[in-house]
Amino acid sequence: MKQFESITELKRFLTVPYVEEIAVQSLRLTEIEPLMLNIRFSRCLFLGCSMSDDLLHHLLPGNFIFPLLDVPFNTYPSRLYDTDSLYAGFNRHKPETYLKTPDKVVYDYYRESRKNLSIKDTLAQRLHDHSITDSLHEYIASFDERKLVAIMGGHGILRTEHIYRQVALLSKSLTEQGYLMLSGGGPGAMEATHLGAWMAGRGDNECLRAVGILSAAPRYSDEGWLSSAFEVMERFPDPPFDSLGIPTWHYG
Structure with missing residues (x-):
């Protein structure tokens, strides 16, 4: 089933009077509503798309x-x-701004939802998670599976410990050799994994x-924990390499 995640791509595709078995994800369909009202759709998926009542009634059958x-x-x-989407609104000079970031708001929601176990939640x-897994597979597909290296666990390791520096330098070296570094997205050794990948292409002294x-x-519980990470990103911007963190709902 062909998937569409941009209005431009979908609009280019809609050049026929009949469309079947496509998936349209998180798009504002009001932008191309006149076009869609003149097309018959069948067995298509529309996931979280915004649309008018007219378009909804047009699409509902079939x-x-x-x-x-x-x-x-x-x-x-x-x-x-990414950082921008999770920490939108965060100012490292005002640590309290973290409380209103999507990362914090969603984590607080999740913890509250665990009390009631609502089927909606x-x-x-x-x-x-289904959509994220789909995007994850698309992203991973561009890498040689033999070039994927994950460092999991070790969330209790402090940034001041020798092993933290070792993990960062190891990750930096592997990234520079063409490996994609992955982790469980947590603090400790997992954070060191992404620090090393972020610093890849620079000198080891800069990483240290x-x-x-x-x-x-x-x-992780220190007030300046997140602010210091943003300071690193500001001092060493525009990394040439990616890394991938895969956290869980439970740990935020």
Whole structure:
């Protein structure tokens, strides 16, 4: 089934009077509503798309419309998260601004949802994870599976510990050799994994300087933990390599 995650791509495709078995994900269809009203759709999926009542009634017969659920995140994300999307609104000079970032808001929602175990919440989380898994597979497909290296666990390791520096330098070296570094997206050794990948292409001394900046807040619970990470990104911007963190709902 062909998937569409951009209006431009979908509009280019809609040049025929009849369309069947496509999936349209998280798009604002009001932008191309006149075009769509003149096309007959069959057995198509529309996941979290915004549309007028007219277009909804046009699509309902013979198609599958999955609405957005009332939760503080997109139930059908069409791409993986990054720093900008998770920490939107964060100012490293004002650590309290973290409280209103999507990362914190969604984590607080998740912890609260665990108290009631509402079917709406569990369904929204599963639908979200299905879309993320789809994007994850698309991303991973561009890499040689023999070039994927994951470092998991070690979340209790402090930024000041020798092993933290070792993991960062190891990850840096592997990234420079063409490996994609992955982790469980947590602190400790997992954070060191992404620090090393971020610093790849620079000197080892610069990587250790970055560790020194982070060491001002060794523990995840320290107030300056996130701010120091943003300071590193500001001092060493535009990394030429990617890395991939795959966290869970449970740990935020």
